[in-house]
Amino acid sequence: MDLKLTGKRALVTGSSSGLGEAAAKLLAAEGAAVVVHGRDKARTDAVAQDIRAAGGVATTVVGDLADDRTAAEVARAATEDGPVDILVNNAGFYRHLSWAEVTPEEWLDTYNVNVVSGVRLIQRLVPAMRERGWGRVITIGGGLASQPMNTHPQYNATLAARHNLAVSLARELKGSGVTSNVVSPGAILVEATKELVTEIGPARGWGRTWEEIQPNAVNALIPNDQERFGEPNEIAAAIAYLCSEYAQYVSGATIRVDGGLIRSAF
Template sequence: MDLQLKNKTAFITGSTAGIGYATARTLANEGASIILNGRTAESVAKAVQKFQEEFPNSTVSGFATDFSKSNEVEELLSKLPEIDILINNVGIYSSGSFFKTADEDWYCQFEINVMSGVRLSKRILPKMLSKDWGRILFVSSECATLVPVDMIPYSMTKAALHAVSRGLAQLTKSSGVTVNTIVPGSTLSEGAERFLENAAEKEGKTKAEVEEAFFTEVRTSSLLQRFAKVEEVANTITYLCSPLSAATNGSAIKVEGGSTGGIL
């Protein structure tokens, strides 16, 4: 299937690894030009080099931005070219007691997870509306509704993305622009791989045994009963970036293996 993404330019925040990088790969396979993003110049340079080696005929560049620093965000906004597809994927999290989590941790997660997408959308959405085409996607999480007790600040930020996304979608009425939210579940990113490896070593188990225990003891609501591959999430994101997805707007699309339950 041709997703009609040739000559489209996509900017993906937090895309030097994980879901972001996998999405860049699937978009490149469809002919899109890619702009990668990471926190440090070193991580971006490595990702761009790796990408060029895998996709020698693609157009790829990258910008390093620490979204917790307003001056770096302003610098990024001044350098970005015209964007057809904006994927707000960058995010951080911490695990700990609600009673011991400092205010600064709440503010930092909100600044990076939520305000990064707000600031980028404020700059990019008007240009999309003026040319009557564009795609903005916010990458949320199953934690927005499951809300693990050790990740309440993170869950708060992911729930906030749903409101921002829906509000922006309402600004696109009668246009060729769409704004949607993606809701991944437990996904086998590099971080999840490290979690499994560390837990396996600590508990004297195999990675497979740790993964099975996670879904039988922790994420029991999952219907998939395994970690999703980053490519499985990226495939859904890529479709929603395409002109073929024009009738999907203001929606939250689940790619969480059924973990959040319900019929909506």
């Protein structure tokens, strides 16, 4: 299927690895000119080079979106070769901490990185989308927004905020031709997920090797109809659909990509 993205320019934040990398590569394969963003120049350049080697169009921008001045520079650089039509707010982070371990400073830092960073780009890039009468804003959320774990509460709360702001933005953009939606992944097998599960697996009796830990982790943490972790490309596919012409009637929506998560295990 042709998603009709040729001629569109997409900025995917945090696309030097993981879900963002998968999204950037799929959008480029669908014809969009992609701006790859990261904080590490070598990793960011490597993703862009992969896209170009596959016949796609990609440029790079490096910068920490947690800083107002740097975020402004990222937005400016992203539009050097043309206006941004698609903004995928993917960048974010978490630390696996207990309630007792999370300091007020950690709460503020996590909120700044995971929520305000996206707002900085929305405020700088979406007005021009509204003027042109076409645009897409995709916010990457997660199931922990509505089914939070007992650990890393600062991260759970920022996911809920991301979901909320995306719907608020959709209401603000009513009638403009610009849509705002959320893609809500379940547990996706990126490096950070594997590291976390491997770390906590032995203490929870799931085994010692990844082959032992993985099925037990799925059953204990994310029981779902597919009985596995998700893959980055499956999230990228949902993002690409919401960016396409076929999704013009979808706004303020949350698209769950979680295998049909059955319940919260926490």
